[in-house]
Amino acid sequence: MAGTVRREEVTPETWAIVAGRPGSAPGATLNTAIVAASTYVLGGERVYSRTEATEGWDSFEEMLGGLERGDAVAFASGMAACAAVLGQLRTGAHLVLGEDCYQGVAGIAASGVRAHGWRVERLAASDPRWVERAGAADLLWLESPSNPLLEVADLAAICAAPRGPRTRVVVDNTFATPLLQRPLELGADIVVHSATKLIGGHSDLLLGAAVTADAGELERLRAARSLNGATPGMLECFLALRGARTLALRLRQAQASAEQLAARLGGHAAVARVRYPGFGTIVSFELADAATADRACRATRIIRHATSLGGVETCMERRSAQPGQEHIPPGLIRLSTGCEDLEDLWRDLDAALSAADRAGPRVSSRSGGESARLRR
Numbered sequence: 001m002a003g004t005v006r007r008e009e010v011t012p013e014t015w016a017i018v019a020g021r022p023g024s025a026p027g028a029t030l031n032t033a034i035v036a037a038s039t040y041v042l043g044g045e046r047v048y049s050r051t052e053a054t055e056g057w058d059s060f061e062e063m064l065g066g067l068e069r070g071d072a073v074a075f076a077s078g079m080a081a082c083a084a085v086l087g088q089l090r091t092g093a094h095l096v097l098g099e100d101c102y103q104g105v106a107g108i109a110a111s112g113v114r115a116h117g118w119r120v121e122r123l124a125a126s127d128p129r130w131v132e133r134a135g136a137a138d139l140l141w142l143e144s145p146s147n148p149l150l151e152v153a154d155l156a157a158i159c160a161a162p163r164g165p166r167t168r169v170v171v172d173n174t175f176a177t178p179l180l181q182r183p184l185e186l187g188a189d190i191v192v193h194s195a196t197k198l199i200g201g202h203s204d205l206l207l208g209a210a211v212t213a214d215a216g217e218l219e220r221l222r223a224a225r226s227l228n229g230a231t232p233g234m235l236e237c238f239l240a241l242r243g244a245r246t247l248a249l250r251l252r253q254a255q256a257s258a259e260q261l262a263a264r265l266g267g268h269a270a271v272a273r274v275r276y277p278g279f280g281t282i283v284s285f286e287l288a289d290a291a292t293a294d295r296a297c298r299a300t301r302i303i304r305h306a307t308s309l310g311g312v313e314t315c316m317e318r319r320s321a322q323p324g325q326e327h328i329p330p331g332l333i334r335l336s337t338g339c340e341d342l343e344d345l346w347r348d349l350d351a352a353l354s355a356a357d358r359a360g361p362r363v364s365s366r367s368g369g370e371s372a373r374l375r376r
């Protein structure tokens, strides 16, 4: 579909732009058109939109599969992709999950414990025991950097570790994107994505994908999508592909801002701790307590107080406010940087943090009875 360009010939940044095009015939559109169709006339390649890939999926899958160095299967959401992978686990399976993995995945795991007797073990992303677990567990489910503690797993070591006969390694690559990390090249079996985030990039769609280089896995993923009806919409595929055209540019800008903001937050009087893994577009930082974090989130004017991440608009939220995230430090804010000007972002953040801190509870200081702020 990408004319004469093969993915091996170009950089991932260029592939995100040239892939998934209708072709080079005179008069062809540059972009794959949205085809609103559930049903096709029999006798052709396509029959029904839940069972055969539609034009819109093909283009999106070609782009993402090429970036991840595998074959992509698009799903209606990131959670639909995760469910398709986890749904293949046998009764009594041993599943290893990150301690702070995405709460939806933890939710599927918890229901698997009740319904299918799964044994679920939770390890911090940086725990060296992941490597040992590769020898015996059914499934290692890795998020790196983790969400929202931003711990980094040694993916190369875990993917290269000797595997048990049934062991599969799955990496959720939503936070890093294939421009920063390609787990299939390291030996992972499946990569999953919430394309809702950085790939789509504009907070206007829900879409997911699973990518694999293994023909058997590919067939199982497609079958699960079709059977469960977890099929993506044409508009969502169109928008996500359009978003992916600028992924490299957006990532570059957002990552540069994340690096700068992490450094500046480290020197801010209201901030107790900053977590930034050195790459990516997410920074987590801790304020004195949940109330201070809530005040800061409500005080910004440019940065949006919203969940989710990976859009052009910078967003932040107190993560422990989300259901199932009560184990996260109460004052931890997850900041997802977008593409606004860095200095505008910093002025907004600095002012909001200072105002939230000033409005905090006061206690008598031990020396001399002057009022002082409760901090950390």
Ligand SMILES: Cc1ncc(COP(=O)(O)O)c(C=O)c1O
Binding pocket: 077, 078, 079, 080, 082, 102, 104, 143, 147, 172, 174, 175, 193, 194, 195, 196, 206, 207, 208, 308
């Ligand atoms: C790391 C990660 N994986 C998966 C998901 C689920 O994706 P979706 O919301 O597209 O279903 C999310 C959503 O926030 C996520 O952050």
